[in-house]
Amino acid sequence: DIVMTQSPDSLAVSLGERATINCKSSQSVLYSSNNQNYLSWYQQKPGQPPKLLIYWTSTRESGVPDRFSGSGSGTYFTLTISNLQAEDVAVYYCQQYYSTPYTFGQGTKLEIK
Amino acid sequence: QVQLVESGGGVVQPGRSLRLSCAASGFTFSSYVMDWVRQAPGKGLEWVAFISYDGSNKHYADSVKGRFAISRDNSKNTLYLQMNSLRTEDTAVYYCAKPHYASGIHLFDYWGQGTLVTVSS
Numbered sequence: 001d002i003v004m005t006q007s008p009d010s011l012a013v014s015l016g017e018r019a020t021i022n023c024k025s026s027q028s029v030l031y032s033s034n035n036q037n038y039l040s041w042y043q044q045k046p047g048q049p050p051k052l053l054i055y056w057t058s059t060r061e062s063g064v065p066d067r068f069s070g071s072g073s074g075t076y077f078t079l080t081i082s083n084l085q086a087e088d089v090a091v092y093y094c095q096q097y098y099s100t101p102y103t104f105g106q107g108t109k110l111e112i113k
Numbered sequence: 114q115v116q117l118v119e120s121g122g123g124v125v126q127p128g129r130s131l132r133l134s135c136a137a138s139g140f141t142f143s144s145y146v147m148d149w150v151r152q153a154p155g156k157g158l159e160w161v162a163f164i165s166y167d168g169s170n171k172h173y174a175d176s177v178k179g180r181f182a183i184s185r186d187n188s189k190n191t192l193y194l195q196m197n198s199l200r201t202e203d204t205a206v207y208y209c210a211k212p213h214y215a216s217g218i219h220l221f222d223y224w225g226q227g228t229l230v231t232v233s234s
Contacts, residue, residue, distance in 0.1 A: 055213065
């Protein structure tokens with residue numbers, strides 16, 4: 001199984017500042033035949049299901065603000081939230097969809113400082 | 114618009130069974146692989162199972178293999194999860210999730226609101 005490890009487990013960032021969440025996979029999720037990293041990011045607010053933010057490492061889902069961006073390749077990935085807004089308070093999860101079981105990181109709780 | 118509505122959750126004793134349903138609408142259900150994902154209270158997300166568009170191919174997490182069975186009825190646009198020999202560690206909110214692509218790339222663009230399963234004596 002591919003183990004996804006996020007860091008930090010929680011962080012507090014001031015409004016308008018940048019938040020950075022890291023995700024490391026135990027093996028590469030880069031599929032050589034199409035040169036795509038099978039890595040996505042989700043946002044989950046209390047009492048709600050997860051919401052897809054980013055897939056293929058850096059492709060924003062429709063309707064997701066451009067202050068959310070993703071980067072990385074192979075085994076190291078980053079979700080960056082620029083100009084943090086109050087509505088960004090949530091838990092963020094990375095997920096690999098390279099192989100079964102489709103594993104998620106343990107989550108990173110983002111709060112306002 | 115896409116809607117996924119789960120039902121069937123509740124409180125059940127260890128060792129008993131429960132069947133969850135997910136009614137889908139707003140997309141061509143019969144063309145899509147479908148998945149179940151669960152979340153224990155206060156914990157992270159765990160993928161549970163997927164089923165191919167025609168029901169011919171199924172995969173399970175090791176934690177539920179041999180106890181859970183995923184199925185679908187394309188005539189009713191409904192996904193199911195039969196859960197047998199339930200354990201306390203199966204306590205979770207169970208989400209029905211639709212992949213972004215029909216072809217079986219398991220990133221999920223729509224999720225139901227979830228149904229809570231509590232396994233307790």
